[in-house]
Structure formats: structure tokens, C-alpha cells
Amino acid sequence: MYTENIRWKKNDMKTTDFYPTPVVHLSDDDISGLYVKREDLIPYSFGGNKARKALLFFDEIDAGDYDCVVTYGSSHSNHCRVIANMAAKRNMPCILIGPSEVSDETFNSKLMQVLKAKQITVPVEKVSETIEKKLSELREQGKKPFFIAGGGHGNIGTQAYVDCYEEIKQYEKANGIRFDHIFFASGTGTTQAGLVCGKLLRGDDTKIIGISIARRNPRGRDVVLDSIREYLDEYAKDHPHGISEEQIQDSTIFLDDYIADGYGKENTEVREMIKESLIRYGMPLDATYTGKAFLGMKKYIKEHSLENNNILFIHTGGTPLFFDELK
Numbered sequence: 001m002y003t004e005n006i007r008w009k010k011n012d013m014k015t016t017d018f019y020p021t022p023v024v025h026l027s028d029d030d031i032s033g034l035y036v037k038r039e040d041l042i043p044y045s046f047g048g049n050k051a052r053k054a055l056l057f058f059d060e061i062d063a064g065d066y067d068c069v070v071t072y073g074s075s076h077s078n079h080c081r082v083i084a085n086m087a088a089k090r091n092m093p094c095i096l097i098g099p100s101e102v103s104d105e106t107f108n109s110k111l112m113q114v115l116k117a118k119q120i121t122v123p124v125e126k127v128s129e130t131i132e133k134k135l136s137e138l139r140e141q142g143k144k145p146f147f148i149a150g151g152g153h154g155n156i157g158t159q160a161y162v163d164c165y166e167e168i169k170q171y172e173k174a175n176g177i178r179f180d181h182i183f184f185a186s187g188t189g190t191t192q193a194g195l196v197c198g199k200l201l202r203g204d205d206t207k208i209i210g211i212s213i214a215r216r217n218p219r220g221r222d223v224v225l226d227s228i229r230e231y232l233d234e235y236a237k238d239h240p241h242g243i244s245e246e247q248i249q250d251s252t253i254f255l256d257d258y259i260a261d262g263y264g265k266e267n268t269e270v271r272e273m274i275k276e277s278l279i280r281y282g283m284p285l286d287a288t289y290t291g292k293a294f295l296g297m298k299k300y301i302k303e304h305s306l307e308n309n310n311i312l313f314i315h316t317g318g319t320p321l322f323f324d325e326l327k
């Protein structure tokens with residue numbers, strides 16, 4: 001399963017045309033080998049890691065006889081926007097349950113409306129019971145809902161980033177380069193879990209470093225560890241390398257030093273970083289995810305004197321959030 005890279009879409013989309021996403025070199029004053037993998041340029045619904053995950057979830061949906069989709073996320077959610085888009089394409093009702101605490105209008109939430117998703121907001125402590133209720137209500141009506149966890153969490157989402165890790169290895173091979181460190185914004189940790197699983201399955205020593213944009217340790221890292229174990233349990237039971245708990249622990253680096261004031265809470269430094277990236281590289285970053293992670297990565301590199309290493313930053317998307325920032 002984990003080496004299977006070629007995937008066909010029902011519904012006239014061939015995802016092999018979407019990948020690999022481009023890797024570009026950035027000219028940086030301090031770091032000579034700084035590269036970015038532009039997951040934000042996945043050519044579907046403004047791209048991003050949520051698009052890569054959603055494309056796999058819909059493989060599963062297309063293979064079954066589901067007739068509606070239910071998922072979770074705030075009005076800022078890149079995940080909900082992509083899911084709404086993929087459901088709309090299939091003429092499938094899409095129900096998005098979100099916390100009323102984060103329900104202000106954004107470009108993502110406007111897109112969800114345009115795509116005719118049904119948005120239900122409830123206080124955050126009511127979210128899980130609302131999801132349960134909605135699912136049983138739909139089933140009582142004779143519908144077959146497919147539920148996707150918030151952010152595309154779960155083994156399917158993890159698989160998406162095992163695939164991405166393979167792309168990175170192919171890029172290295174084709175270009176005669178080896179990345180010592182891979183950095184990216186870590187939220188639910190699914191992206192990180194996929195990259196770490198990809199590394200463990202291959203037995204590489206690349207350092208994979210998730211920059212937390214919200215969760216503190218130990219919980220943040222524990223969630224990543226759980227996702228890794230869950231994936232390896234399902235897909236790598238008979239793996240020839242035999243992956244140990246110690247290897248899993250050693251490979252999971254989740255830094256909570258660059259969260260600033262919390263999820264979605266930006267600061268002047270992040271805003272400056274976003275401006276600099278736009279001017280220097282013409283590359284949009286956002287204040288919730290990629291801007292924070294890019295800044296965190298730069299600080300980490302300085303603190304650990306990694307300027308002479310080959311570094312890959314994964315741009316995980318969130319383009320509509322960049323435009324919210326412009327307002």
C-alpha cells in the first residue's frame with residue numbers, strides 16, 4: 001500500500017497529473033540550500049495539504065455507495081473548503097459542523113457558501129454530540145453519510161503524506177540532492193505523521209521537524225505519535241525493517257516554541273515575515289500556518305547553526321487565508 005503511488009480518480013480526475021508538486025530553491029542570505037515544496041500549488045481548489053488528503057478521502061467515498069459527506073472545521077478551515085468543493089463536484093450534500101467561537105466570515109467560508117455546503121455552528125463543547133446526532137439523523141433518513149475527521153485526520157490523511165514523502169525522495173534522486181531537514185506547519189499532526197511514516201518505512205535519517213501552530217507539548221507530540229502508530233499498525237505490520245517504538249519516538253520532533261499567542265493569533269514578526277516572503281520570493285504565506293512555521297524554521301536554523309544544511313520547507317497551502325490577511 002505505502003509504495004503504491006499511482007492513483008486514478010473516478011469522476012474524470014487523474015491525480016497523477018497533480019503530482020509531484022514543484023520544489024523551488026529560495027535565495028536566502030543565510031541559508032544557501034533552502035528549498036520549498038509548493039503543496040499550495042496542487043491544482044485543485046487552491047491546493048494545500050488539505051487538497052492532497054481530500055483527494056484520497058474521495059477515492060474511498062467514490063469506491064463506496066455514500067451519498068453525503070459530514071466533516072468538522074471552523075470558518076477559516078482550508079479542509080472544509082476543499083471538502084465542500086469535492087462534494088459539490090459530485091452533487092453530494094456536504095454538511096460542515098464548526099465551532100461558533102470561530103465563525104467569522106472569511107474567504108474560505110464564503111467559498112463554502114458558494115459551493116452550497118450546509119454550515120452548522122455550535123459552541124465548541126457541543127461539537128462532537130452534534131456530529132453524532134447529525135450522522136444518526138441522516139442514517140434514519142436512509143442516507144449513507146461518510147464522516148471525515150477535522151483536518152482530514154486519520155490513516156487516509158496520513159497516507160497522503162507518506163505519498164508526499166516518496167515524491168521528496170524522487171526529487172532528491174533526480175536532482176542529486178539530499179535534504180537534511182524538512183520543516184512545515186503542524187496542526188492536527190497528520191501531515192507530520194505521514195512524513196515520519198514515510199521516513200521510517202524507508203529507514204532514512206532525514207530530520208522531520210513539525211512546527212506547532214497551536215498545540216503545546218506533550219499533547220501535540222502525543223497526537224502525532226498516535227497517528228504514526230495507528231498507520232503503522234494498519235499498513236506496516238509485516239514491514240521488513242520492523243519499526244520499533246524507539247525509532248518512532250526518535251523520529252517525532254514537534255516544536256512548540258514558535259506558537260506565539262496561539263492558534264490564529266498572529267503577531268508583528270509573523271506579519272513582517274509574510275511581507276518579506278512576498279517581496280523576495282513572490283510566495284504567499286498566511287498568518288495561521290505557513291507564516292508562523294516559516295518564521296519558526298528560520299529561528300530554529302539560526303539557534304542550531306544549520307545554515308550549511310540542505311533544508312526543505314513544505315508550503316502546506318492556505319492561500320485564501322493570505323487574502324483574508326490583506327483585508
Ligand SMILES: *Cc1c(COP(=O)(O)O)cnc(C)c1O
Pocket residue numbers: 048049050078079151185186187188189190191192289290316317318
Ligand atoms: C491544516 C493545515 C496545516 C496543518 O496540517 P496538519 O496535517 O493538520 O498538521 C498546515 N498548513 C495549512 C495551510 C493547513 O491548512
